[in-house]
Amino acid sequence: MAEHAGVSISTVSRVVNAEKYVDPATREKVEASVAALGFLRNESARTLRPGQRTATIALVVEDLTNPFSAELAHGVELVAAAAGYVVLLLSTGRDEQGDRDQTREKEIVSELLSRRVDGVLMVPGVDDADGRYAALAERTPIVFVDRLPRGVRGDVVLLDNAGGSRRLTRWLLDRGHRRIGYVGGDRGSGTGARRFSGFRAALKAAGVPEHRELLRFGQHTSEEARTATEELLALDEPPTALFCDNNRMTVGALLAVHRARADVVLAGFDTVELAEVLVDRVALVTYDPVDVGRQAATLLFERLAGSTVAPRRTTVPVELAEFGN
Amino acid sequence: MAEHAGVSISTVSRVVNAEKYVDPATREKVEASVAALGFLRNESARTLRPGQRTATIALVVEDLTNPFSAELAHGVELVAAAAGYVVLLLSTGRDEQGDRDQTREKEIVSELLSRRVDGVLMVPGVDDADGRYAALAERTPIVFVDRLPRGVRGDVVLLDNAGGSRRLTRWLLDRGHRRIGYVGGDRGSGTGARRFSGFRAALKAAGVPEHRELLRFGQHTSEEARTATEELLALDEPPTALFCDNNRMTVGALLAVHRARADVVLAGFDTVELAEVLVDRVALVTYDPVDVGRQAATLLFERLAGSTVAPRRTTVPVELAEFGN
DNA sequence: CTGAAAGCGCTTACAG
DNA sequence: CTGAAAGCGCTTACAG
Secondary structure (H helix, E strand, O other), X not given: OHXXXXXXXXXXXXXXXXXXXXXXXXXXXXXHHHHHHOOOOOHHHHHHOOOOOOOEEEEEEOOOOOHHHHHHHHHHHHHHHHOOOEEEEEEOOEOOOOXXXXXXXXXXXXXXXXXXXXXXXXXXXXXXXXXXXXXXXXXXXXXXXOOOOEOOOOEEEEEOHHHHHHHHHHHHHHOOOOXXXXXXXXXXXXXXXXXXXXXXXXXXXXXXXXXXXXXXXXXXXXHHHHHHHHHHXXXXXXXXXXXXXXXXXXXXXHHHHHHHOOOOEEEEEOOOOOHHHOOOEEEEEEOOHHHHHHHHHHHHXXXXXXXXXXXXXXXXXXXXXXXXX | OHHHHOOOHHHHHHHHOOOOOOOHHHHHHHHHHHHHHOOOOOHHHHHHOOOOOOOEEEEEEOOOOOHXXXXXXXXXXXXXXXXXXXXXXXXXXXXXXXXXXXXXXXXXXHHHHHOOOOEEEEOOOOEOOOOHHHHHHHHOOEEEEOOOOEOOOOEEEEEOHHHHHHHHHHHHHHOXXXXXXXXXXXOOOHHHHHHHHHHHHHHHHOOOOOOHHHEEOOOOOHHHHHHHHHHHHXXXXXXXXXXXXXXXXXXXXXXXXXXXXXXXXXXXXXXXXXXXXXXXXXXXXXXXXXXXXXXXXXXXXXXXXXXXXXXXXXXXXOEEEEEEO
């Protein structure tokens, strides 16, 4: 490359980096050679120098087949691309029990550290018992999304899970429902726990007793949710309304209610396409996952720009959308 | 690191790379230091050496908010992770006309080349007029997904678009439909063109004339598809069935048909959750995008393992699923 | 405005 | 089995 242009490699570097103080004629010569040879600077070599960035951020999610993760990733990618960064995508997956695979998470942490990514966006597991996130956070700016694991400091972008659930539950209570079924996923996970606590808080505030036989946790797929809903509907005293704590649950419940032609009102967390045309009355708590990704990435880039303010917590508001005739 | 362990950096390298011919005692010493210091090899430095890989592949899609892309990415990630590789995710986006943004695509190609990714998986635009893919393909193994752009050689994983459309159309014809509306996206794009050609082929084979007034192209969102469907249903002689050429189209058509309570049978390409409970009768051509990603990644890793056979073409079969009472 | 030289953190022949 | 040394492709003071 340098020989082809008849200059030193320092000069090539200066041209490629668009530095000032290069003679226009020299610049032209070099640019001609760059074009002729299809020269593209080796990023690994550039990165090697201390103080140089990889211009790479990583996004760690559980599973991209969940639309939340996919849209989140899209929001992140938009911001990253605009900043000239590139996104490394890693999924943690789940083990047989539906928990986070800790081995895989540790592997991911090492990978990110080895590759010297400039920053990390992560939908974390609920706790950080072994300090794996802390070890990462010590060396790399990190923004957590959707939950802040116990035992780590870091910026975090949260959804208003409890608040959304409270509003959704109140919506049902306002319509006179007292026997509300709960179709839920993981009760232990941060998200599920917060949504359930919002549900309970609303009942308590209204002085409405809980019906333990109407609570179904542990469903992971819409199929499981459908079965759980069918069981609820088959009770001697079935619920008059259902609270679904995420989109999988809502889909399953919709199927069950629709097929049973049951007269049940639905309230669900997350957007579900076509939900509103399936049952007579439904309310959904929604938010824009793309925007969550955008916000989280923006926080991260503020850190990369040098911000050293105390860990920040942003809560993305949720909307209650009511459908039905 | 080397000093901490009291050995040379060569020895550290040997231990970290799990090479043989290291004295067990030395190995232990080094491993202790690695643990104590939290040492993690700098991947950029390793990569710099000629012949070394980045252990990175890139996936280029248009837009991750489309479930097809997201599930594809998941399949890719599974295979990559199993091989110890990491996935760089890049989206091309679309410009105002709904076309691929060529500037962004060129940017992506440079990025991939600069970063010396070991391989690329790409859902490409339809043509390669300026040879941007060819320039990439010359230096990097590449597998195209869903379409092979004109003017490039490369492995490719295709869907049976024309075949699926043919079957779907035949399904409608077998049920006596002769006036079939077509709700389509981009007619020019490889995918859309193939699906439409399958539709036409089936009509022709059955000796059924085309009704030009029943063809609606150019819809990009489900909202636009809904409007187009409403127009079709409002015709003096409306169609008795609708062919929807992708999931966005099917969603829009479902909404329109459902709200108009129209007596229309639907046939659609791609999976649409809950579709079957919305209308009385519907057939969908489906396939597993996760598996498409898995297959494409597998082809790529075969290339990375040294395969030099001629460009291969895989076609992922599609299923016809029939719903309704 | 430009070049020679050091050095980033590794891997890998080459000796020993 | 281990170390000294070269070299990967860059960037960046340092001279000039």
